[in-house]
Amino acid sequence: MKLRTLMLGAAASFAMAPMAMAERGSDGTVNIIYWQAPSILNPFLSGGTKDVESASLVIEPLARYNETGEMVPFLASEIPTVANGGVSEDLTQITWKIAPGLLWSDGTPLTSADVKFTAEYCMHPEGGCAQLAFFDGVESVETVDDLTVKVTFSEPKPNPYGPFVGGQSPIIQAAQFADCLGAKAPECTEANFSPIGTGPFVVDDFRPNDVIQMSANPNYRDPAKPAFAKVNFKGGGDANGAGRSVLETGEFDYAWNLQLAPDVIAKMEEAGKGKAIAGFGPLVERLEMNMTNPSPDLPAET
Structure with a gap:
């Protein structure tokens, strides 16, 4: 069964086998696109989310x-x-x-x-x-x-x-x-x-700022995981192209950080190949502090 979803800034498609028949690699290949391409798989040498997330598969x-x-x-x-x-x-x-x-x-x-x-x-x-x-x-x-x-x-x-x-x-x-x-x-x-x-995965080939090819780790601790036998992790392009490649053409199964206007995403969804979802997790990119004093007793310029 193929299920495509688009995460508010990310597009996703997942192939899933019935739970009772789950076994490692049973869902074939998953194709991922990050328009901000990973450049290294060692998070200790990069603070980029693209590098941290791609490395987390390994x-x-x-x-x-x-x-x-x-x-x-x-x-x-x-x-x-x-x-x-x-x-x-x-x-x-x-x-x-x-x-x-x-x-x-x-x-x-x-x-x-x-x-x-x-x-x-x-x-x-x-x-x-x-x-x-x-x-x-x-x-x-x-x-x-x-x-x-x-x-x-x-x-x-x-x-x-x-x-x-x-x-x-x-x-x-x-x-x-x-x-x-x-x-x-x-x-x-x-x-x-x-x-x-x-x-869950091992690296077969990595071309920085281009593509990472991975396969299921044969020594992974859960014999039923990962569900996918292969990962094709493509990088590059722009947010609009990444969204279209999932929601309109179906070339990829998951895209991340699209940063597109809601009406643009809605238009892409009309192709019927995927769905936009919002995923709010514990990730905080930055905090902005308002240093002004809102007291009405102070002059406006303060």
Whole structure:
């Protein structure tokens, strides 16, 4: 069954198999277009949403947020809290438990050493990690055992869910990035363009600012996922062209960040190949602060 939808600024088409018959790759190929083309698959070297989202199909964090803004475990077995003992009462430590049995796409096990290495990679003094703010206040990252990692902060951290949480702070494989620390990070083209991951897909080919071809990860933890066997992730063009390629021509199944007027999108929908939807999640691009004082007792110019 083919279902096409357009997200307010994004267009989507998904092929879905009946739930009872779901199996990895059963829905064939999904074609995605981002008119702002991905240029790298390492979020630690780019703050662009296009790069973070494309990389999230391959590399994953310990936890992330769902469409309602709720934090959910991904590579972790649970979300650490003060109540379950995962966060210290003085809020200076958080201990993550990695779910057992997780494998990298090359078949090797994911361990706490990879988590610790990820912190060392981003926090390296000679590096230029785009996501360094996620590690603000981190004093140390320790491997308690193969599946447990403890993060200690230099002072109480009311929100200790910065490191290793969300698509901007995923876990990278220590073995693949071992020689990519500090100033060497941008030089590791193979790792940055084709990271070994724990996510549902592996990179087959990546042409920056053009196209990414992916296939289902044979070592993914859920044997019924991903539903798609292949991903064709195309970049380039403009918002109008991306919208038309989904809603009017059906060439692509999903387009993102269209930034088109409602009447333009409505006109495209008339072709009957897709539908526009609004997806409001936890993503905040920026906050604008009104610094004026609205008091009527003040002069108008203030």
